Amino acid sequence: MSETRTRSLPLAGGFAATAAARARTREKAGKAKIEAVNFNFYYGTFKALDQINLAIPEGEVTALIGPSGCGKSTLLRAINRMHDKTPGAHAEGLLTIDGESIYGKDVDPILLRRRVGMVFQRPNPFAKSIFDNVAYGLRVLGERDNRRIKERVEWALRRAALWDEVKDRLNATGTSLSGGQQQRLCIARTIAVEPEVVLMDEPCSALDPISTLKIEDLIADLRGSFTIVIVTHNMQQAARVSDYTAFMLMDPKTRAGQMVEFGPTAQLFTNPTDPRTEAYLSGHFG
Amino acid sequence: MNGTIETNMLTYRRRSQVDKVLRGCTILATAIAIVPLVLIIAYVLLLGGAALNRDFFTDTYRPPVPVGIDPRTGLPIEGTGEDAPAQVQAQGGVLHGIVGTLMVTITALLFSLPIGILAGIFLAEYPDTPFNTFIRFCCDVLSGAPSIVIGVVGFTMIVRPSGTYSGIAGSIALTFLMVPTIARTTEEILKLVPNAVREAAMAMGAPMWYSTLTVVVPTALTGIVTGALLAFARGAGETAPLLLTIQGNSNLSFNMFAAMAALPILTYKYIESPFPAENQLAWGTAFVLMMLVLGVNLLVRITTARIKR
Numbered sequence: 001m002s003e004t005r006t007r008s009l010p011l012a013g014g015f016a017a018t019a020a021a022r023a024r025t026r027e028k029a030g031k032a033k034i035e036a037v038n039f040n041f042y043y044g045t046f047k048a049l050d051q052i053n054l055a056i057p058e059g060e061v062t063a064l065i066g067p068s069g070c071g072k073s074t075l076l077r078a079i080n081r082m083h084d085k086t087p088g089a090h091a092e093g094l095l096t097i098d099g100e101s102i103y104g105k106d107v108d109p110i111l112l113r114r115r116v117g118m119v120f121q122r123p124n125p126f127a128k129s130i131f132d133n134v135a136y137g138l139r140v141l142g143e144r145d146n147r148r149i150k151e152r153v154e155w156a157l158r159r160a161a162l163w164d165e166v167k168d169r170l171n172a173t174g175t176s177l178s179g180g181q182q183q184r185l186c187i188a189r190t191i192a193v194e195p196e197v198v199l200m201d202e203p204c205s206a207l208d209p210i211s212t213l214k215i216e217d218l219i220a221d222l223r224g225s226f227t228i229v230i231v232t233h234n235m236q237q238a239a240r241v242s243d244y245t246a247f248m249l250m251d252p253k254t255r256a257g258q259m260v261e262f263g264p265t266a267q268l269f270t271n272p273t274d275p276r277t278e279a280y281l282s283g284h285f286g
Numbered sequence: 287m288n289g290t291i292e293t294n295m296l297t298y299r300r301r302s303q304v305d306k307v308l309r310g311c312t313i314l315a316t317a318i319a320i321v322p323l324v325l326i327i328a329y330v331l332l333l334g335g336a337a338l339n340r341d342f343f344t345d346t347y348r349p350p351v352p353v354g355i356d357p358r359t360g361l362p363i364e365g366t367g368e369d370a371p372a373q374v375q376a377q378g379g380v381l382h383g384i385v386g387t388l389m390v391t392i393t394a395l396l397f398s399l400p401i402g403i404l405a406g407i408f409l410a411e412y413p414d415t416p417f418n419t420f421i422r423f424c425c426d427v428l429s430g431a432p433s434i435v436i437g438v439v440g441f442t443m444i445v446r447p448s449g450t451y452s453g454i455a456g457s458i459a460l461t462f463l464m465v466p467t468i469a470r471t472t473e474e475i476l477k478l479v480p481n482a483v484r485e486a487a488m489a490m491g492a493p494m495w496y497s498t499l500t501v502v503v504p505t506a507l508t509g510i511v512t513g514a515l516l517a518f519a520r521g522a523g524e525t526a527p528l529l530l531t532i533q534g535n536s537n538l539s540f541n542m543f544a545a546m547a548a549l550p551i552l553t554y555k556y557i558e559s560p561f562p563a564e565n566q567l568a569w570g571t572a573f574v575l576m577m578l579v580l581g582v583n584l585l586v587r588i589t590t591a592r593i594k595r
Binding site: 080112113 | 413480482483485486487488489490491492493496500501504505
């Protein structure tokens with residue numbers, strides 16, 4: 001525990017330190033990056049997540065699947081504390097990143113979010129130029145060197161497979177792009193600061209099939225460099241892009257989300273251990 | 287079966303007639319609403335436009351003199367007889383009013399912009415508490431308050447203690463009027479900024495003040511500027527608060543700590559004058575005020591159109 005604490009400290013040092021921390025964590029591939037132990041989440045008195053246990057492996061793609069209302073988005077957003085501003089929302093139990101409690105007393109959510117980036121359901125670029133959108137996170141981290149910012153922006157746009165489409169109009173507003181391009185811009189914006197974890201909340205649900213395919217290719221490409229957690233309604237998508245899959249369900253009585261089964265995607269899809277998983281995967285409900 | 291269709295056609299015909307009548311009513315009501323507006327604009331343009339000349343913009347107050355007397359020297363003008371009709375005319379202009387209005391209103395804008403915008407950000411971006419609700423209520427009451435009340439407050443709080451009417455007192459009174467307007471428009475505009483944008487900035491690890499300044503406010507900037515310009519136009523046209531705070535001045539004065547002139551006050555004074563020539567000056571100032579408001583509105587439209595594109 002004490003070792004992980006010191007390891008997470010460099011995130012206070014801004015961009016360079018974050019990159020260094022990433023390089024260190026890369027060496028320890030195969031370990032659990034994010035771990036939930038008896039994790040509960042409440043909206044006021046309503047229990048939205050009940051006794052979640054989960055170990056999301058580092059450098060892999062983990063999909064959270066399940067029918068609507070099963071709490072998969074709540075769990076995803078709990079990982080970078082996006083609920084902090086929701087009145088009454090609070091967590092119980094343990095949720096850790098690199099062994100450090102995410103809901104610990106002295107954790108600064110701002111520093112946490114610099115390690116855990118997020119891509120949303122609807123593309124949400126800022127009303128700024130394409131360049132400034134991608135540079136935003138770097139500037140948040142305090143990067144002032146324009147040459148370095150330029151390098152990072154190009155790097156991120158290349159990784160997001162968007163560079164060739166926008167390199168001649170980096171000054172056009174981000175909102176002038178098509179929906180699929182906007183979503184890739186948002187991914188570029190997220191990975192520009194090289195977070196350790198990228199959360200994706202149904203990143204393709206507002207997109208057409210071709211754009212969806214491009215995003216899926218992109219996820220496959222980012223695999224290994226980032227720990228990716230993706231929430232999706234689309235089981236085929238989970239099967240296509242993820243290494244591990246977590247299946248969640250809502251308890252019909254308490255309406256709280258529960259973890260039914262978690263395992264390697266291939267195993268969960270071909271040989272599920274829980275009959276409810278099998279029923280869901282074979283289309284019996286949800 | 288046939289019967290049902292017959293009935294439906296009847297219903298349809300009746301509905302389309304009702305539709306026509308209602309449309310006629312709305313057009314009529316719109317026309318009634320527009321007629322006075324057009325009349326006012328035409329009246330001010332015709333009468334006010336006729337009052338404009340070079341002196342109007344470059345000269346200050348001149349006392350009315352009988353026809354044939356040079357107002358500058360008080361001597362008879364060569365060539366006009368003593369027996370000319372004793373008609374009285376005024377010459378001169380309203381430069382002092384233009385200067386006063388601009389100085390007082392711009393100063394008021396400088397006071398109220400930071401206060402109003404920050405208050406608007408507070409109301410829109412921070413979670414609702416009873417305190418927020420109270421502030422919002424105060425803003426609504428204050429922006430609906432009769433402007434003479436604001437004048438009385440300015441008179442009692444600033445003019446009385448300081449012992450003198452002053453431009454600065456007028457600016458402060460106008461600030462009372464403009465702050466709630468700017469705060470509320472800023473709040474409304476900020477609330478239109480989609481939450482997704484705030485979440486995106488939050489997920490990038492931006493602290494709240496940073497995302498507000500770099501993402502939320504820039505997204506809403508057009509609207510905020512619009513609100514500020516409209517508040518400026520409203521302040522420039524106010525008469526009652528200024529009457530009780532800057533009093534008016536017949537001379538050109540740049541001293542913000544003494545009585546100043548303003549266009550609405552000049553309109554008010556000149557339109558009551560027994561001298562037709564001074565009445566004409568009143569129409570002229572009305573014209574200038576109207577052009578100011580019109581110009582500001584046009585500016586708003588042009589800037590918003592340009593930014594939208």
